[in-house]
Amino acid sequence: MSRKTKPEDPATKNAHAAIAFISNHPIFSPLAARAHISRQEDNPYPPNGWAIVTHNGRIYLHPKRRGETSEWIYVLAHCLLHLGLGHFKVKQQERQHYWNAACDVYVARFLHDLKIGTPPADMETRFELPVKDEQQLYTYLLERGLPPSLNFAGTAGPSASDMDYTEKKTSFYYYDKDPDWEAYLAKGLANAVTKAVSVAGGHLDSITSESASLTAAVRAKRWFIDHYPLLGALAAGFKIVEDAQICQRLDISIAAINILDRIIYMNPAAGLTDDETLFVMAHELLHAGLQHHERCMGRDHYLWNIACDYVINLWLVEMKIGEYPRVGLMLDPELRGLNAESIYDRMVADIRVYRKLATLRGNGLGDILDQGSSGLRDNREGQSLDDFCRNAMQQGLIYHEEQSRGYLPSGLVEEIRALGQPPIKWDVELARWFDQYFTPLEKKRTYSRVSRRQSSTPDIPRPQWVDSGSAEDGRTFGVILDTSGSMDKKLLAKCLGAIASYAAARDVPLARIIFCDAAPYDAGYMSPDLISDRVQVKGRGGTILQPAIDLLEHAEDFPKNGPILIITDGECDRLRIKRDHAYLLPKGKHLPFYPKGPVFRID
Template sequence: MMSKKSTPENPALKQFQAAVEIIENHPIFSPLCSRTSIVHRDGTPYPINGWATVTKGGYIYTHPKRRGETSEWVYVLAHCLLHLGLGHLITKDHPVAWNAACDLYIAKFLADLKLGTPPSDMETRTDMTVKDEEFLYEQFCVRGVPEVLKYFGTAGVANSDMDVRNTVARSYWGGEPEWEKYFAIGLSNAVTSAVSVAGGHSTSLSDSTNVKSAAQRAKRWFMDRYPLLGALASGFTIIEDQTISQRLSISVAAIDVVEREIYMNPAAGLTDEECIFVMAHELLHAGLQHHERCQGRDPYLWNVACDYVINLWLVEMQVGEYPKIGLLLDSELKGLSAESIYDKMVGDIRLYRKLATLRGNGLGDMIGKGDPSLWDVRNGQTLDDFCKNALQQGLMYHEEQARGLLPSGLVEEIRALGQPPIKWDVELAKWFDAYFSPLEKTRSYARVSRRQSSTPDIPRPQWVHSGSSEDGRTFGVILDTSGSMDKKLLAKALGAIASYAQARDVPFARLVFCDAAPYDAGYVAPETIADRVQVRGRGGTVLQPAIDLISHAEDFPKNGPLLIITDGYCDKLTIRREHAYLLPKGNELPFSPKGPVFRID
């Protein structure tokens, strides 16, 4: 069997690729290079007799058949990137003079920077005084372009290496990139790298560990200057890997709260200010516990509703810069909670399913690939405690340091996180209040009150309850007596029901025990329930016969309120809005209840 011939190695291509890698990791050119497209293949408008040309939109077309050393390609690529970073690609009355002035200025810049080696067919030496491009341009317009400057460009002798007419940009949102801003970021990176080298933390300026991305700088900005989200930001890891972003279908950003990871797609091309906005967006998802508040809602629509709220707050607070990527923003929804917005969206699901989050179309930027069981309370704070404490501490620092006003809705939600959850017995009391209002009292001479000693001959009426108002004043209780029910749970539930029934003047409650079959205990006075009830059954769980028994009983009000005490291990029930459930904390029903669910501690 004949073996396939291996593709011969291309030394010229290898030298070029090595140069591209050097430029990509250089602190000055890294921000520019990440937003440009270096095209090295046939069929492109590369210079026939030169090395490379650059367009206004950020495309660098290199000669695919040109043989050069790695250092020569580094010089050529840096030359083209500097045209972008220094704002050279503009229209002038004398384009030849302007191109020559820019080429001379860049040659001086690279000579001082000592980066790369000029190709043999390019000249870099001159006796002219180089102040800036405009000064040189004015001189060339008056005196003409010196002959020697025809060899300073990367497109060959007397050819322009800048294409101002081609404005097609490789950018996430389209439009004209801000090349000068990216170059300023690179210069800032270079200063940081130089300090790191001087301090002995790294060995060279091109060390990639010295170059902080926009996402890393945004995280540092929150930790240093924005205490509201600084504590949260310090607890999350920033992942900037284009391969991972593609695999997870992340267009711009996403967050995994359980794993404490924020994903930022480096190909999105966000500026520093836009990156601050996006990171604040993701951190607020975590701090406000949107992943926990979903509670059976459609995850994507809930994500969209939360996005609307967060984006309106961030624009109002002026945190960073609103990205030009079509984020969800609607001023008509200002002041509404995420729950309210979700309720509005449910009316037109088809429309809202077409909206895009920071992750992309039809995908939520709150992802949960992590396993909540990894958060062992023995390791310290739980996830919810960490997010709540970090955001509350940040709010305290923000107010103490007078860092500016915050939207009232955001402050209310943060403060609400600090309040302990409502106890189940308090929620149960509200349920009783909804069905059993206080009885009206009337004055009656049928039972005369105690006479006063000062006027013993004057009888006074007594306040009494109206007898007719007690008619139908009752509720049903279905008690799951299967073997899986905890005795302490039964005692807590029955005790609370008895006390609330007595406090609201409910004379009787219809009590039914049920496991595999219902056992009707009839009407029982609240004080009897509180004293002692003989529980019948301890078999399996089939609660529907008990519901049918009460619903069809002639002596029970039609659609009367019903309390079902169970541990959740039951079959699916025919449910009504009036049904309420008492469940052990952490247990779930095998269906979505219409009425309230009280979690017993």
């Protein structure tokens, strides 16, 4: 009968897994290969701690200590850094415990920055001490004393030193000369930098992996990083996932992008060539770089995705990046020169047709994964995703132009540069709209009114500048306020305040105010002072704005060239307007038709 092997207990299994991880880590592998890690009961392990390290390169682990793999990784890295940082080269001093504590604090700060492993719960790793180097910290502790928290900084337990100088020298090396631990740590750091560059270039999946298969998607990512600066920085910041099962679960037929998690999904079953893969990856990267997730602004996700695809595909064909996949993607030369917002406004007028189109993800699905969010925005804390995409595209454009790497459409260049400019506030745009219709009044000098600025010489008559009264004739505009129940009172107050201030600044004496919900309520002409003071809102019923527009257009006391401002939340039917007009909408709202006048979105 065969003897059954005793199963490995969880504590031993976790410790062995940590040893294997440290032995394969690029930073610690040169040190671990020359150290002697032991976990035996007859070793001089610390009874109340995790491990100790000796001056000759032995690390003794507690054989009965239970810990997670990440905790053992932290302990082993801590001990190896004592060797690699040359802490044993310092001669024994009168207060060795102080030197050990200073080294423990320095190693804890090093591992915190490196973000490797998990500190055990009984070890203190957060210190508010000036950490420049071990020697200065040691001097600081001698002068100020040893804080109680430093008794728990090492891996040997409370008030115990994890650096052992007492063990006699034993020869377990192949050479008589002791290893140069500091040189091995330097070699490990150089290895880590080399692998980090390989990860950024797509050669490796992570710094702890040995190799990665260079699939078409990986080769495309490497090509952008090496040869195409415009998208190289973005490509380096996204992870490529090529898993047919994951793509099937997410209903991804060819490709999709998760901008929030910085992942590009490429379905290996799509059968794309290398040139087609370049086109598809550039397509997804431009979704992120042009901030299409942020510019959705409450629009229908799928229709907005289709509009962005039209713009991107036209640009990529002009830029001659890869080969256009023959899978029925959106490519309409008639839309050349339009931005995504303009194309979206056209699409909403005929939603039934555009609902049948397909993206790289498939029919009826957008290749910008929204994860069920309402605005495609990242609400998590941390680095700003929009800043990352914006900076990557702007730096890539600079490198692309400096190195003359190829043709870029003017529309793409303008859009990238526009990302670096802050958006114009709605009230500034409204002020510009007022300037188009109400030029400054001409003033004239008259002796009928004496200028009071010359009161020091009242015997000398001086003319005063006054406005010509005839210039104010017909100087007015109409305001239609949507007073339905869905309109916010604060929004109405903000709009009326802005309108009143701009009207007063441009010498508009009166404005025609009409409230409208299911029926129009004519408030007549009101001066800017009355508008900004207090206005009694009437209605608060349904939303039918056309009767108010008809009332203004047919009113005999309203000038034919007088412009109209319409304040609404977008929940209205198609409007028929024959004169100049503009819309004030809340941010994130959209009209259910293509607007012929400017739209100001209120923050």
